[in-house]
Amino acid sequence: MAATAVGCSGRFKAEALRRPCKPSTSSAYSFSCSYARGLVRLERRERFVRCELGSSVSGSASGVLGQRSDFSSVSALEQLKINSAERYTKERSSIVVIGLSVHTASIEMREKLAIPEPEWPQAIRELCSLNHIEEAAVLSTCNRTEIYVIALSQHRGVKEVTEWMSKKSGLPVSELSKHRFLLYNNDAAEHLFEVSSGLDSLVLGEGQILAQVKQVVKVGQGVVGFGRNISGLFKHAITVGKRVRTETCIASGAVSVSSAAVELAAMKIPEPAEFVSARILVVGAGKMGKLVIKHLAAKGCQKMTVANRNRDKVAAICEELKGVDIIFEPFDHLLACAAQADIIFTCTSSEMPLFLKEEVGSFPQASQVITGTRLFIDISLPRNVDPSIGDSEGAKVYNIDDLKEVVNANKEDRLRKAMEAQIIIADESRRFEEWRDSLETVPTIKKLRAYAERIRLVELEKCLSKLGHDVPKKTKRVVDDLSRGIVNRLLHGPMEHLRCDSGNDRMLSETLQNMHALNRIFGLETDMSFLEEKIRAKVEQSKR
The missing domain is CATH 1.10.3730 (ProC C-terminal domain-like fold)
Incomplete structure (x- = not known):
């Protein structure tokens, strides 16, 4: 039972809150049920404390305001009376994470909520302007969009952030609430530690997420609202991610999203000779594109075309992979290149689709090497390929969510490695909680x-x-x-x-x-x- 409890992931806890608790012989399921019941008890206790303290705290706060002439706004005063019991009790503020991930929401929902990196500082400022939010951070990748906040009130903070997410994405609050996951305090911290360690990724043990967590800290430096608590949480998550990769074997043999995309293409063309001889186009030469090219080379593909806006990036990849024939093409030639390709990997940060159904419909048939069916493997978020292209004859479209077919291979071995990592995470969670206690x-x-x-x-x-x-x-x-x-x-x-x-x-x-x-x-x-x-x-x- 102890091992099961330690190994329980953040998303498992979130799922426990949404489903009804029924008697079960499974220890993991029993743990999730007791966890859910515990949260319900805590929420009831919090409501009781707020009712008991509401009148006295409101009265004290109103007395303070009455002494200051510059607090004459009636709306501000009324708002304070309503919220003061939750904002300013002796209880410290809560860490809350609200998000959608590949485990809880479809790619259609995730791409609507995706927040590009240049917009993270503005998102932090907007979140911290909400009444019950003191600090904030945004972690948005192809697999997840997660909002981390320090909330003066859990209930009201969650409500405000959810409404902000709804306004940002255009998704109704009711729809977001069905698919979001929600964790507090130590559970929120543990979840981020699991994320930075690669335990919550679509591909267990993948290392790119740690770099993305580091980027959150880099972007947040100097932004008002990326305060001591949130900054400390993310910096500790980086330490945890490094420690897990150093002290366990979780990263050995682990696949990334890019390598899983290449594996998926190879699974759709089972004959190695046909896969190697297929005409390949890689769209984008950033981090993901570069990894796709490297994994294609490792599979024996010695010739491919790369379409990118920047020639220098492609030249740097050519210099690194001297044995591979890489042909650079500018984005202006994108459709012409795609018309001549059998397999197309898309991995750019474009917010608009690069391939539309009406454009692809005019392409000639793909090579008979792959039975005349052109493969689009889209690992971008937002997606670069119109999904309706897959409905037309002679084309198949796969996105990030389709990689689960590859990920399930050798899953048991990676889960054993994940259990080792959970022991480290439990230890580091205790250390983080002690650090946070010391701030009191x-x-x-x-x-x-x-x-x-x-x-x-x-x-x-x-x-x-x-x-x-x-x-x-x-x-x-x-x-x-x-x-x-x-x-x-x-x-x-x-x-x-x-x-x-x-x-x-x-x-x-x-x-x-x-x-x-x-x-x-x-x-x-x-x-x-x-x-x-x-x-x-x-x-x-x-x-x-």
Whole structure:
């Protein structure tokens, strides 16, 4: 049972939430049912806590607003009254991941929600402008579009992000809700760690996803909203991905989407001699295209045409694969090249189809080497090939979702390797949770320093007023330094007990106890300055 629980993937947990729990002898299924019931209990408890705290928190927040003339907006005040119990309780914000993947949604849905990399910063800014979202990140690939957020309220945060996704994609909220997966906090972190390790990929163990996770961090640097929690989560995911690939054999013999596409073409032309002699066109010479070319060469294909906008990329591939005859063609010649090809691989970032049914209908018949049927293997998202082309005689169209036929081969061996990786993920999930727990002390440190500084300034002012108006500047500086020194010496002990090595369980537990004790002793939990600052920021943001 322990091994099964450790090996349970993020998508399995998501599926457990959607299907009814029935008695079963399967330990994995029992685990999913108990997990779903646990979440239901947590949601009920959260609603109860919100009801209990709603009136008191709303009243306190309204009191803060009443003292400030620049918070006169009635709509903002009403909005605050409604949401304050969820936004500003003592519970910390939640990590939430909302997404569609190859395991939960069709390619038709995924391509509508796909977010190109240049649009990620704007998407982060839009998400963080939502009322209950503090931080955000976007991971959008050919197999998935996942939105990671730090939400002030789980329920309202999910609602706002889902509505944003609906507006972005044009898909109804009801349709998105049927196919999305939804995970919180440690389950969300574990899911990302599985993704970066290649465990959640269509092709188990594929390595390209780790580079895509790294790109999220690279693009997010300097973007307002890609904050400490989200940045820390993705950086930790990169560490997990590297560790899994170093300490397990999951990457050995693993296939990528590109190699699976080549394998699929080979399966459709079972005779090796016919496959090698087929006329091949590769559209696109980016990362995916380059991998397709390499895998074709490994299969024995020594001649192929590559259509690309940039000649230099194709020249670099030719230099690397000197034994392969690669013919470059500009995009202007794309249709002419496709008309002469038997197998066409498309792997570009084009948002519009490159091949339409009416254009392909005028192509001559493909070579008799492959029985006159032209193969389009489209591994792009959005798709580069109009799927209706497959309805016409003499053409077959395959996309990313059709690669499952290849992926199922040797699946048991890769699953054994995945179990080794899950042990590492469980360990790293605990480390990440400890790191996140250690961040809880940061607001207390700031508030304690601010509390001490207010007292110091009041007492300093009293002292200087007693000394008279003609006190030399040097004396004022000495008295100021003296007051600072006393405060720093007094705070040194408490501050030391609010810092710890997050890898030490005992120290972390003691640190959190110390944090709660200091909050009670100095009344920091009732200090409304931090709350007021968050309210002001959100209201001002909504006005812009």
